[in-house]
Amino acid sequence: MKIHEYQAKELFRAQGIPVPPGEVAESPSAAAELSRRYGKTVVIKAQVLVGGRGKAGGVKLAKDPQEARQHAESILGMDIKGLTVNKVLVTEAVDIAKEIYLGVIMDRASQQAVIMASAAGGVDIEEVARDRPEAIHRLTVDPLYGVLAFQSRALARELHDDPAVARQIAVIIEKLYAAFDETDASLAEINPLVVTPAGEVIAIDAKVNVDDSALFRQGEVEAMRDLSAEDPGETESRKMGLSFVRLSGNVGCIVNGAGLAMATMDLVKTYGGQPANFLDIGGSSNPDKVVTALKIILGDSSVRSIFINIFGGITRCDDVARGLVAALQQVEQVPPVVVRLTGTNETEALDILKQVDITTAATMDDGVKKAIELAH
Ligand code: GDP
Numbered sequence: 450m451k452i453h454e455y456q457a458k459e460l461f462r463a464q465g466i467p468v469p470p471g472e473v474a475e476s477p478s479a480a481a482e483l484s485r486r487y488g489k490t491v492v493i494k495a496q497v498l499v500g501g502r503g504k505a506g507g508v509k510l511a512k513d514p515q516e517a518r519q520h521a522e523s524i525l526g527m528d529i530k531g532l533t534v535n536k537v538l539v540t541e542a543v544d545i546a547k548e549i550y551l552g553v554i555m556d557r558a559s560q561q562a563v564i565m566a567s568a569a570g571g572v573d574i575e576e577v578a579r580d581r582p583e584a585i586h587r588l589t590v591d592p593l594y595g596v597l598a599f600q601s602r603a604l605a606r607e608l609h610d611d612p613a614v615a616r617q618i619a620v621i622i623e624k625l626y627a628a629f630d631e632t633d634a635s636l637a638e639i640n641p642l643v644v645t646p647a648g649e650v651i652a653i654d655a656k657v658n659v660d661d662s663a664l665f666r667q668g669e670v671e672a673m674r675d676l677s678a679e680d681p682g683e684t685e686s687r688k689m690g691l692s693f694v695r696l697s698g699n700v701g702c703i704v705n706g707a708g709l710a711m712a713t714m715d716l717v718k719t720y721g722g723q724p725a726n727f728l729d730i731g732g733s734s735n736p737d738k739v740v741t742a743l744k745i746i747l748g749d750s751s752v753r754s755i756f757i758n759i760f761g762g763i764t765r766c767d768d769v770a771r772g773l774v775a776a777l778q779q780v781e782q783v784p785p786v787v788v789r790l791t792g793t794n795e796t797e798a799l800d801i802l803k804q805v806d807i808t809t810a811a812t813m814d815d816g817v818k819k820a821i822e823l824a825h
């Protein structure tokens with residue numbers, strides 16, 4: 450689960466990480482009012498559950514209430530990577546001498562948390578990782594000991610030469626790890642962690658992703674969920690018990706079983722296509738799930754064809770076929786659909802599918818190739 454920057458900053462503040470004062474506004478006049486109250490230059494920041502807001506024009510400095518109103522006006526309602534901005538954070542601006550990257554992620558290879566830090570912060574850290582991997586320092590954290598003081602000090606010294614500044618960074622490294630650990634996060638990130646001309650260290654951005662499987666014991670975090678800001682497809686599929694992740698391609702995929710869904714996406718890539726999503730409709734034979742799945746995929750205007758790949762074990766192919774027919778009758782303007790069904794009640798399923806205008810495929814390879822062709 451993703452939370453907004455202002456919420457992640459609340460978690461950091463509670464942990465004792467220095468964060469500039471700020472408050473959320475949902476209208477230009479509320480933003481102007483906050484700017485008046487702070488009485489100094491503020492930053493107006495789009496609150497959307499996606500990165501790269503700065504580049505998209507969603508982060509702007511405002512020196513007075515009038516400018517705050519103007520920027521809030523342009524940022525509220527803005528579309529950033531498919532998500533609409535409903536809220537802005539109005540926060541006191543900080544003077545920047547240096548921008549540092551600091552992040553904690555769960556590393557699958559070592560099965561431990563890894564702290565990543567770079568003196569080349571602010572910009573895209575993915576770019577730094579690609580072009581100058583040596584500029585990123587890593588510290589693997591033993592979950593039993595946590596971050597030890599000598600480790601955080603050594604890492605901080607790689608990031609800044611001034612001992613007084615490095616000492617502050619070392620403390621922030623420990624606190625960021627504590628925030629990560631205590632919230633069952635999969636990612637906790639400060640980019641940039643700023644050093645001011647006066648040598649103060651302050652977190653001016655904040656990002657926390659929390660492991661969905663831990664939400665049962667993270668009530669405080671779960672209460673931060675902002676349904677209005679999430680991808681509507683992902684919200685809808687969670688309600689229906691489907692597992693859905695939107696991707697950037699044009700071949701929609703509806704598959705039963707996470708393993709088969711991954712294999713299907715791999716195959717789409719192998720044959721030169723781009724999957725539009727990961728969607729696992731699970732093992733049940735409930736036709737409603739197919740209807741929901743189809744509607745979610747049709748909500749994505751970049752989808753040019755849909756590949757449905759079903760292995761009928763517990764899921765009966767005829768149930769899926771009935772769901773498909775029902776769904777196709779409920780929606781207009783469906784892009785071409787390719788279906789590959791195999792297993793329990795396969796022949797009944799193929800009979801049912803004769804009612805609708807779709808392409809069938811005998812094998813996965815055949816189905817994927819046809820779907821890619823139709824997407825062009
Ligand atoms: P992101 O683009 O979504 O990662 O949003 P950030 O919060 O990281 O802001 C993007 C960039 O805006 C930063 O790297 C800074 O260069 C600039 N910025 C953000 N807040 C401030 C601030 O308080 N003062 C100044 N001078 N620049 C800021």
Ligand code: MN
Pocket residue numbers: 640641654
């Ligand atoms: Mn940032």
